Amino acid sequence: MSQRARLVFGRWLVSALLAVASGSAAGASFDFLYIEANEGNASGGHAALRFGDRVYHFQHVEPGLLRLYRDDFAAFRFAYADQQNRTLHGHRIEVADAYYQALQETFDSRLAQQNRELSVLRELQEDADLSRDLYDSEQVPQLRLRALGYFLEEYRAAPIPAAGEGGDSPELATLRTMALQKYGADFLAQKRRTLWQELSTLAPDDSAQASASVPPAGSLTFAQHYKNRLLNLAALDLLLAGKSPRADALLTLSGAHYRLSEAQQTALRRYRDQTRADLLRLLNSERPDWGYPLLVGMARLHALQQSLAGGYLTVLDRRAADADPYAPAVDLPAALQYSRQLLGAANAQLAAAQALDERGYATIEHGANAVFALERAEREQQAAALPRFSNTPDKSAPADWPRPPLPAATAEAYRTGAAARLADYRQQLFERYAYHLVQRNCVTEIFRLLNATAAAQASATVDASDLATLSEQALGAYLDSEFPHPIPFAAFDRVGERYRTVASYQLPAYRDRQIRERYRTAPDWWVDLQESNSLTSSLYRWQGSDAAFVFFTQDAVWPRPLQGGFNLAAAALETGFGLLSWPWDAGQHVAKGIKGWAVSLPELMFFNIRKGSFPQLLPGNSSRKNEQSN
Incomplete structure (x- = not known):
């Protein structure tokens, strides 16, 4: 090895050891991360906080909001250092135990709050869309219903169930028979007649038609009431028809190493029986949105039976066709990072003495989707652009819906109120989270939460308004959002200089690591020349x-x-x-x-x-197998 190569390798080894220490050492400490710039939306660099295996960071999302995300560190590093080819730098900050715990709670609370608020925004958007479509369209508009796509490409609601293909799912036939035996021969037919009557006569609440105030937490909008009933009706029609899920909505893992053992098949059989019992109770429940879990449960019953009949695991396809802009992001690289290990650990539950539950099966389903996508990407070059997962089974499909007979005045009041509620709530979110290149970005929000946590930790004898003093006590210094702190690399330098920093490290970008590997097998001058362009x-x-x-x-x-x-x-x-x-x-x-x-x-x-990017890289790529994990 040349002198230069030894020096480069030495620096890399020190960085790697520091990174390992930062992720595994005990004590009250967290990492302030700086991610170098690259072209596109990364031209200004990025900042994040790391708590062990978890990373919190803010990103600019449409429609102009600054949103908090929480990612697994290995997946975060893969996305930024590998696919985006951006070197990661870290400062390890030592803090008191109480502050460390409070800081994690602050970020988790902010994350949960934003997820709730963006969920409300999505619901208000749906309500406004439905109010516009109610009478403005000459043709009947379509609504997209969750999980309906596992069975149908399109659904058309009618007073009487439409005759069509069906009767080809023994599992649904069994479930239907059990429901009739348990609740009576006319139970399902009467339930459908009631649903159709409710759907045909549903109207917005008189007190909320023209109100601009956002509905209180836990209440449903008119659009939610309507979509719930329409989805309930669709699920009931599919149960009555006994229709099997679409073949392209299921994924099967093939290969000798994926063959189910007797113990695993026994566990799946028990879970299938438990799912039947759960669905029977669901059919007689009072919850307003029973159609979605019924659709997912019926599709899973069929997948479970196919797993048992074929001897290989079959699951629902979790790939998201259209990502919800307001839903928490679930990028496939995060799942693929440990996909085989995830599936292996999840499959171990099948052979364990403990009974498989909903959460355990969902983990298996998610892991199987990750493995399927990874292996397909490795086989097919055109499939290397990895898809995204939905948090829950969510293969949607459009449904034609009957317009409720609303008087013109009621419809107009509903439309006006829905638009006003949406505009008002959007304004509220913009006041709290509006992105600004300098005044509110990924760095300023981190500093705001760091300082706010220090203030919240103040005792009764300390003036909680003195942020500077409190932050100095907690972190070693006070850093605010004033220039040049909003610039990621400047903020990183200030953190290293002024916070209670006990270690620093660097995680090189993918291209840098690969060049250093090439120095081991080729002359330095040749590698530099060839890789310079x-x-x-x-x-x-x-x-x-x-x-x-x-x-x-x-x-x-x-x-x-x-x-x-x-x-x-x-x-x-x-x-x-x-x-x-x-x-x-x-x-x-x-x-x-x-x-x-x-x-x-x-x-x-x-x-x-x-710096160039490598978006086609896959986790577990052969070129990364010898890298040290951090």
Whole structure:
């Protein structure tokens, strides 16, 4: 190994050891993370807090809000350091035990609060959409219903169940027979008649039709009442028809190593029987939204029976076709990071003495989806762009709905009130969470919560308004959102200088790690020459989200302006090509050319933003097997 390689390896080893220590050492400490910039929405860098295996960070989401996320650290590192090719830096901050616990509670509370508030926003949006569609459309509009897509491509509600294909699911036939035996021969038919009558006559609450106030917590909007009844009706029709789930809505893991043992099949059989009993109770429950769990349960009954009949695990497809912008994000890389281990641990429950429950089966279902997607991506190059998961089985489908016979005045009052409630609640969220490049971003919100937690920890003898003093006691210093603290790299430097920092570390980006590996097998000069540009690189392959460029300018400082000039020329060429291709690509190449100009101009002043990205990387990729886990 050359002298340079030994020095590089030594620095990497120290960084890795510090990172291991930061994730495993006991005591009251957390990490302030800085993630270097890259092109696109990462041009300003990023900041986060790490508590062991959990990472909290704020991101700008539509429609212009700053949202808190909580991720597994291994998945966070994979997304940022590997796929986005961005080096992670960390400062380890030592704090008192009480402050450490309070800080985690502060972030968890903020996360739960935002999830609730964005859920309300989604419900108010649905209510406003339904109010507009109620009489404005000449044709009957369609509503998308959760889990309906496991059985149908489209549902049309009618006073009498439509005759069609059905009767091909023995599991649903058994469930239907058990329901009739338990509750009476006319139970299901009478339940459907009642549902249709409620659906046909449902009207908005008179007291809330024109009110601009947001409904109190726990109350349902008119749209929720309507969609619940429509989904209940659809679920009941499918039970009456005994229709099997669609074949493309199920996933089966094949291969000898996935074959179910006798003990596992016994556990699945017991869970199937328990699911039947749960669904029977659900059919006679008073909850207003029983249609969704009934649909999921019926689809799972069929999947369980298929698992038992075939000897291989079959589960519901959890891939999300259209991600809900207000729902907590569940990126597939997070599931894939430990997908095989997750599925193995979950499958172990099948052979354990403890009975399988809903949570255990959901874990198995989620793990099986992750493994299926990973193996498909490894087999098929075009499938390497990994999908997203829904938190719960959520394969939706459209449903035609009968318009309730509302008087024109009632419909207009409902429409006005729904629009006002939505606008008012949006304004409330913007006042609390509106994103601003400098005044409210991923760094300022971290500092606000750090200081707010210190104030909340003040005793009765301390003035809780003195944030500076309280933060100095808790963290070693007081940092606010004043310039230059909103800039991620500046904030990271200030944290290292002024907070009670006991260790610092660096987790290199994917390309840097791979170059260091290449130093072990090829001359340094050759590796540097070959990997200095995108044309001859053996590691980087241009992909659609990156603007065209020639040189990687983060590798050396002094040649950067010259290399940046070549990158500007590449951006100009892509812009020119985009002008010619505009009729075919709707200006995509022009947009990337402009982005290329934006990230290349700083290179003329010795500043680097662009580093290239590797979005097609998969967790567990062979090139990463020998890396040390942190």
